[in-house]
Amino acid sequence: MTDCGCEKARKALEEYLHNELCTEEASDIREHMTNCVDCSDEHHVGVVLTDVIARSCAETAPEDLRSQVMSQLRDIQAHS
């Protein structure tokens, strides 16, 4: 079993969180976290932060905007 250590793990946690690491690196980080409460707690804060931002800041375009865009696109076509 190889443990990449806290220092490497901390540096890579954000990339790990965003699925930016290659399979091998990601499994190193995962493995380290199974043995290190500190790093896995730190990772958990990151996950929660992402979830909270995602659910708080997602937007749905107003229906009006949808139909305005559609009718503008139709207009362009009429005289092009």
Added chain:
Amino acid sequence: MRATLLERTPQAMRGTTARARLGVGLGSMTSELEARRALFVEQAMPLIDSLYGHAMNLTRNPADANDLVQETYLKAFGAFDSYEQGTNIKAWLHRILKNTYINQYRKAANRPFEGALEELEDWQLGDAESRTATSSRSAEAEAIDHLPASAVKEALQSIPEEFRMAVFLADVEGYSYQEIADIMETPTGTVMSRLHRGRRLLREMLGDYAAEQGIGTTTKGAAS
């Protein structure tokens, strides 16, 4: 009517003149535009929520976000010929939106370029991680998890534009670092740095907010 349309027919299309005389040319011209519009609508319209979210994230108000999204769609349709089918249409549309925003809204608001914030040293931004004692990380996660959406939105809106955009694209829209780099037209290293700093600022602000409001188990426990 027919003559006008034929005059506008591009050189490459002149081969259809014979068919046009037979009365089928106009039909094919129309159907070609129709097909282009249909393809654009099919590919671009499903992204309207995402583009609106991006526009809200940048302009911070619904009226400007509405205008920005409309302009983005018009520009994109106008440039649809230059879009290479099969490449990332999400990134293409978001890039048009960002550039439209920079060229028009930011100029109109007479806001200075915020790029200077890139220069901020780490210590000036604070270090959320170092302030969190090991034992309280789970409490911190718990507190952040219980924050009202309005507070989180407000916090995101208050951080510098470049950080805000990177966080929005990564954490709300789930774009990859490469896609964000394509949209922001910066190297991925810059994306990573903006993302890291933006998230750190948010974590700090949300932690402070939670503490002020008494949200989170530790604070509650201490109070009772």
